[in-house]
Amino acid sequence: MFTIPARLARSAAVSSSPEEARKRVIQLYRDWYRSAPEICTLYALNVTPSYVRHCIRGHFEENRYVTDTRVIDVLVQKGRQEYQETLNCWKQLDHIMGILLAPRGRPQRTFLQKFYEGRDEDAVLPAATGIVHPKAV
Numbered sequence: 001m002f003t004i005p006a007r008l009a010r011s012a013a014v015s016s017s018p019e020e021a022r023k024r025v026i027q028l029y030r031d032w033y034r035s036a037p038e039i040c041t042l043y044a045l046n047v048t049p050s051y052v053r054h055c056i057r058g059h060f061e062e063n064r065y066v067t068d069t070r071v072i073d074v075l076v077q078k079g080r081q082e083y084q085e086t087l088n089c090w091k092q093l094d095h096i097m098g099i100l101l102a103p104r105g106r107p108q109r110t111f112l113q114k115f116y117e118g119r120d121e122d123a124v125l126p127a128a129t130g131i132v133h134p135k136a137v
Helices: 018-034 036-042 049-062 069-087 093-100 111-117
Strands: none
Touching (some): 036 069, 049 093
């Protein structure tokens, strides 16, 4: 397959306001959303374009509450890079299935698994949240 690497290239931009950053995020989301069928055909995926779109939305939802425009700009730039690499076929099938489409997060552990590890992270809140644990009051 023949690709033109520069067709998807964009220069790095710095948002001057949250509204401008929001527009960039929405444009990136639209680009990913519209390219879902092309991703499925390029990599001969065994999943439907709707599932690819669902996974893409999940990745965007992870960062939904980021408010710092500098952080948003970095995330948009990384998303653009992933988009360009994906559509130019610079990734292997394992990258697509393992990174893009795999659910993130730790697997659920049973009580005994947590006990054997010697910790119960569900009852511990990070100190930076500012939330007071009900048992500490």
